[in-house]
Amino acid sequence: MxxxxxxxxxxxxxxxxxxxxxxxxxxxxxxxxxxxxxxxxxxxxxxxxxxxxxxxxxxxxxxxxxxxxxxxxxxxxxxxxxxxxxxxxxxxxxxxxxxxxxxxxxxxxxxxxxxxxxxxxxxxxxxxxxxxxxxxxxxxxxxxxxxxxxxxxxxxxxxxxxxxxxxxxxxxxxxxxxxxxxxxxxxxxxxxxxxxxxxxxxxxxxxxxxxxxxxxxxxxxxxxxxxxxxxxxxxxxxxxxxxxxxxxxxxxxxxxxxxxxxxxxxxxxxxxxxxxxxxxxxxxxxxxxxxxxxxxxxxxxxxxxxxxxxxxxxxxxxxxxxxxxxxxxxxxxxxxxxxxxxxxxxxxxxxxxxxxxxxxxxxxxxxxxxxxxxxxxxxxxxxxxxxxxxxxxxxxxxxxxxxxxxxxxxxxxxxxxxxxxxxxxxxxxxxxxxxxxxxxxxxxxxxxxxxxxxxxxxxxxxxxAATPHSGAIPSAGPRGSAFGGGMPRGTVPGGGGMRGGIGGLLGTSAPGQDLVSMLRTDSDAYTWAVATVGSNPAASYQLAADVPVMAVGGFNGTDPAPTLAQFQAYVRSGKIHYFIGTGSSMRGTSGSDDAQQIADWVAQHFTATTVDGTTVYDLTA
Structure with missing residues (x-):
């Protein structure tokens, strides 16, 4: 042709x-x-x-x-x-x-x-x-x-x-x-x-x-x-x-x-x-x-x-x-x-x-x-x-x-x-x-x-473009995101207390000011001011308080980092001040359960307090 x-x-x-x-x-x-x-x-x-x-x-x-x-x-x-x-x-x-x-x-x-x-x-x-x-x-x-x-x-x-x-x-x-x-x-x-x-x-x-x-x-x-x-x-x-x-x-x-x-x-x-x-x-x-x-x-x-x-x-x-x-x-x-x-x-x-x-x-x-x-x-x-x-x-x-x-x-x-x-x-x-x-x-x-x-x-x-998007899984359009959704304008950026489950590990919300002030207190004396399971909850506290936060188990809480023995050694040497409980259970998932073991060990050996609705353990007490 x-x-x-x-x-x-x-x-x-x-x-x-x-x-x-x-x-x-x-x-x-x-x-x-x-x-x-x-x-x-x-x-x-x-x-x-x-x-x-x-x-x-x-x-x-x-x-x-x-x-x-x-x-x-x-x-x-x-x-x-x-x-x-x-x-x-x-x-x-x-x-x-x-x-x-x-x-x-x-x-x-x-x-x-x-x-x-x-x-x-x-x-x-x-x-x-x-x-x-x-x-x-x-x-x-x-x-x-x-x-x-x-x-x-x-x-x-x-x-x-x-x-x-x-x-x-x-x-x-x-x-x-x-x-x-x-x-x-x-x-x-x-x-x-x-x-x-x-x-x-x-x-x-x-x-x-x-x-x-x-x-x-x-x-x-x-x-x-x-x-x-x-x-x-x-x-x-x-x-x-x-x-x-x-x-x-x-x-x-x-x-x-x-x-x-x-x-x-x-x-x-x-x-x-x-x-x-x-x-x-x-x-x-x-x-x-x-x-x-x-x-x-x-x-x-x-x-x-x-x-x-x-x-x-x-x-x-x-x-x-x-x-x-x-x-x-x-x-x-x-x-x-x-x-x-x-x-x-x-x-x-x-x-x-x-x-x-x-x-x-x-x-x-x-x-x-x-x-x-x-x-x-x-x-x-x-x-x-x-x-x-x-x-x-x-x-x-x-x-x-x-x-x-x-x-x-x-x-x-x-x-x-x-x-x-x-x-x-x-x-x-x-x-x-x-x-x-x-x-x-x-x-x-x-x-x-x-x-x-x-x-x-x-x-x-x-x-x-006109819809604010936040969280781990954003989606296009005016509806926002699957987890962490479209965030209303004026919301304080950051993250906070989780309710557990997959959504708890993927979402973030702003922690209260009392909790932020507590995490900042004497934070320079520790390698990590706080540890918590999952990278998104950890990111919430780190961004809000501007202190190092250990994400136990990584993104999903299923990485063997740190192991229970390593975490116990960090606690004995005074490198971690607080541990924040998320309520998320890692049992039954693939990968390591070290994060669950650490959360269980902390709950058994340290006293829990509640600050701004969040469960906190002082690992130096």
Whole structure:
């Protein structure tokens, strides 16, 4: 078909930059709107995920805590992730002091950088129009607004994955071993942000280079081996340092049962997430999944809006370039983004271990890039009935998807779903005859299609940004979070007394002032002012009182850190002042029961008092 031979050329301009006049103002406007969306009212979420905020606080006080990602400045135990994201937050705390803003602003800046880098990456292949559309689609993805205003590691992971895609696309252009190695470096550091999840994009990047790089097959394989070495070195240097560091002089590796970062990477945070065999988890294996999981009530609001259109765009791009030369850059880019989407989406859909709705931010760049590239290419080819039909189908599919998602939020802006559906279907119909309309009318149809496609996801994104989110498991939209929920504006950030159970270990609330004052009294005389089971309860007290707090058992209270014997030795040597009971029982869960033994031993040998409704034991009495 002649349609496959039409080049994806960038509109001409007589300006020295080579860009149409609207490009620079468009990019400036996109980044300005993104900055407002991600930065405005950022502190409303308080400490957001107090678990990571406390670690940032610790890193702001102790360089050792910063390097290892410790939960407290006295270095009892680390968070259950490699600490690259914490390095940025901890440095911000060191520079600006501890506050909600200093913890969260690095995440927002990473979000703005992600939008800008996605624009640059997509523009390189498909032109500035496609780049701007891709950047806007990413900025207006609800789960992106959620996580770029939150302090989980996902923001840094996304930026590094986009950097890896940029390096791969640059490498494909001239078969550059340097650029493909730099892509490997980006993915390696992505491992230091969120471990094996970063590696899900590697098959797509490798396939794109292997298919399209303009050099011999042998050299392509050789360059990929060099890129693999770059991944191993950029991720492995930290693993090697931690593994070789004497365990007695570093914090325990949280999330592992053997004090090993390798176990953490490949077990609890690795293959255990896929199989459900996660030792130390409080959840357990889930039932087998399906692609419908991404459109379920928990995940749909965050990512589903443009997902079907992205899959359609992927198919269109592959079809349009089917007979193109092997080195065709558009097809290579489609493999990069499409492989990223399909592999990561499949893992999220079918994994049996721990999965949370906010994980889907890892799909957002691929979805946005495919939509930008596909829409731009099909619009230029709209004179062909097949291209016009595909473009119309994408808009109609997006309208129907938005209607479906908004139908699940029947109590929020109930009128919006009808506006989206009607405008989207009208735009889809007009696109079928768009090439027969006068140029001003055709542009009006394009604008209507763009607005209709973005109004649903855009409104939900604004609602997400306007809703404070806190706790361990935030979710996009106006409803807040599964645990620790949307926090009312004005709530004191921090955490406090737990009621027990899984929610007790995952949630936080503000401790009373009498308790805070007691914890601060003579705190300099002790290594840890207080110990308590679980990292989230510990974070509550540490952030409120600004004293070192030992998180017994780590995040879930199921790590053997410290053991009962170690804890008893700490008490005998006067290193811990208080112990706070949580009421949570660790019996019957996988992993270590040392935390339960410690709680039982304290209750048997020390007298309990109640301060601000919280059970406290003085271990020096």
């Amino acid at each position: 002649t349609i496959t031979a039409v080049p994806a050329s960038v509109p001409r301009s007589d300006r020295r930059s080579g860009d149409p006049r609207w490009v620079k103002p468009g990019l400036a406007g996109l980044l300005a709107v993104t900055a407002v969306l991600y930065l405005w009212g950022l502190s409303a979420s308080g400490w957001a995920n107090a678990f990571y905020s406390a670690a940032a606080q610790a890193g702001g006080e102790s360089w050792k805590a910063l390097f290892f990602g410790s939960s407290d400045p006295a270095n009892a135990i680390t968070v259950d992730k490699t600490p690259a994201a914490l390095w940025l937050m901890s440095l911000s705390v060191r520079i600006f002091g501890l506050s909600s803003w200093s913890v969260l602003v690095p995440e927002a800046l990473l979000g703005i950088g992600s939008v800008a880098l996605l624009y640059v990456t997509v523009r390189r292949v498909s032109g500035p129009g496609a780049g701007l559309l891709a950047g806007a689609a990413l900025a207006l993805t609800p789960v992106a607004a959620l996580m770029f205003r939150f302090n989980n590691p996902d923001a840094l992971l996304v930026l590094l994955l986009i950097a890896g895609a940029y390096g791969t696309i640059r490498a494909v252009e001239k078969a550059s071993p340097l650029w493909i190695a730099l892509a490997g470096v980006a993915i390696g550091f992505g491992f230091l942000a969120k471990m094996l999840q970063a590696f899900l994009v590697l098959p797509a990047f490798a396939l794109a280079y292997l298919v399209a790089a303009p050099t011999s097959l042998g050299k392509r394989f050789l360059h990929l081996l060099g890129a693999l070495a770059a991944v191993v070195v950029s991720a492995g240097w930290y693993v090697a340092v931690v593994q070789l560091w004497p365990a007695s002089s570093r914090p325990y590796i949280g999330g592992s049962q053997t004090n090993s970062v390798l176990e953490l990477a490949f077990g609890y945070n690795g293959f255990g997430r896929i199989t459900g065999d996660e030792v130390g988890s409080l959840g357990g294996a889930q039932s087998s999944g399906s692609w419908a999981r991404l459109f379920g009530s928990e995940m749909a609001g965050g990512i589903a809006w443009l997902l079907p259109a992205a899959v359609l765009a992927l198919g269109a791009l592959i079809w349009l370039t089917w007979r193109a030369p092997r080195t065709d850059r558009t097809r290579a880019a489609a493999i990069v983004w499409g492989g990223w989407l399909l592999v990561t989406g499949a893992v999220f859909s079918y994994m049996s271990g721990i999965i949370h709705p906010y994980y889907t931010i890892a799909l957002a760049p691929a979805v946005a890039a495919l939509v930008g590239m596909g829409a731009s290419r099909l619009w230029r080819l709209r004179a062909d009935p097949v291209a016009a039909g595909l473009l119309s189908s994408g808009v109609a599919l997006t309208a129907l998807t938005a209607f479906f998602v908004l139908q699940q939020e029947s109590s929020w802006q109930p009128w919006l779903k009808y506006v989206v559906l009607v405008s989207g279907l009208c735009a889809a119909a007009l696109l079928l005859v768009g090439d027969q309309l006068p140029r001003p009318a055709a542009r009006g149809v394009a604008a209507l299609a763009l607005v209709a496609s973005m109004i649903g996801t855009g409104a939900y994104t604004v609602a997400t």
